[in-house]
Amino acid sequence: MTRVFVCLMILAAACGAATAPLRVAVLDFENQASSGGGQLADRAVYLLVKHLLDQENINLIDRRDFMAQLERLRPTDKGLPTPVRPAFLQAAQGLRADVVLRGVILGASEGKQVVNQGGYRTELTTLDLRVALEALDATDGSVLALGEGKASRSFRQTRETQTTLSESDIIDVLDAAIARAVRDLTAGMNRRAERRRQRKRLQLSVRTSDDPALVEIDGILVGTTPLENFEIYEGDHVLTVGKPGYQDVTKRILFTKDTSIEVPLIRVELTADELKEVLEKMRMHIVVGEPALVIHTVEEPAP
Numbered sequence: 001m002t003r004v005f006v007c008l009m010i011l012a013a014a015c016g017a018a019t020a021p022l023r024v025a026v027l028d029f030e031n032q033a034s035s036g037g038g039q040l041a042d043r044a045v046y047l048l049v050k051h052l053l054d055q056e057n058i059n060l061i062d063r064r065d066f067m068a069q070l071e072r073l074r075p076t077d078k079g080l081p082t083p084v085r086p087a088f089l090q091a092a093q094g095l096r097a098d099v100v101l102r103g104v105i106l107g108a109s110e111g112k113q114v115v116n117q118g119g120y121r122t123e124l125t126t127l128d129l130r131v132a133l134e135a136l137d138a139t140d141g142s143v144l145a146l147g148e149g150k151a152s153r154s155f156r157q158t159r160e161t162q163t164t165l166s167e168s169d170i171i172d173v174l175d176a177a178i179a180r181a182v183r184d185l186t187a188g189m190n191r192r193a194e195r196r197r198q199r200k201r202l203q204l205s206v207r208t209s210d211d212p213a214l215v216e217i218d219g220i221l222v223g224t225t226p227l228e229n230f231e232i233y234e235g236d237h238v239l240t241v242g243k244p245g246y247q248d249v250t251k252r253i254l255f256t257k258d259t260s261i262e263v264p265l266i267r268v269e270l271t272a273d274e275l276k277e278v279l280e281k282m283r284m285h286i287v288v289g290e291p292a293l294v295i296h297t298v299e300e301p302a303p
Helices: 002-018 038-052 063-072 088-094 167-197 272-281
Strands: 022-031 058-060 099-117 120-137 143-157 201-208 214-217 220-224 227-233 235-242 249-255 259-263 285-288
Touching: 022 038, 022 063, 022 088, 022 167, 038 058, 038 099, 038 120, 038 167, 063 088, 088 099, 088 220, 088 227, 099 167, 120 167, 143 167, 201 235, 214 227, 220 227, 249 259
Parallel strands: 022 058, 022 099, 201 259
Antiparallel strands: 099 120, 120 143, 201 227, 214 220, 214 235, 235 249, 259 285
């Protein structure tokens, strides 16, 4: 009887983990429409949040907290602001997000059709809006799912009746397009995110001899140094550390444990003799657990 009870508890815990709501952070909408989409971006964020609130398996992170976290992570160099924008993955992980949603306004256009029939002239004005949503894994930035929605509304214009599109009409069309994109997105997002939850995560910390520097993992910008306890998936990754005026350092590393890395940066202005001397002495130190394990990972670049 005890064994049966324990098995049932384990099964219940597994089922509960499988249905745990996703913590979702929402980025700003990007405007890729040739005209008219820019004014809709802020409204699109609000409408997206409204539709996500109807999803039972999603816990939304307050956007004010997310934006404040992005601002807090904005890198400075010797106390001065830099043009580098903070990486949203680092901000999302700071708020324990599972997924980051990014929206795009693909198109916003107004078309007209004129019909002459039986001596009567009728003009149809049509508003078309198309949006796309991306669900990004908050651990490595990979795309979990895509959703696309399109909506339109036509208005009949005659000699006796003239209709002008109101702001409310435009918002209604945008709302319908986003609703369709959310339906298209959520099924694939939940399925793939749950599979990713089963993968083992590790913590990576990166420092350099001249912070801040940009840190990329597998070609995706994840943050700036000092990078502390950033989550990555166990396995093989390409790490790149770079800073303007310094040579980029790139290395493929197999991560199996929580890892701390110290990267010496080399100025590009060094002479050939200085560069040779530094390369002979420098190392990238990777510390894995206890005791410290030092791996020589910086190689002399090809001529």
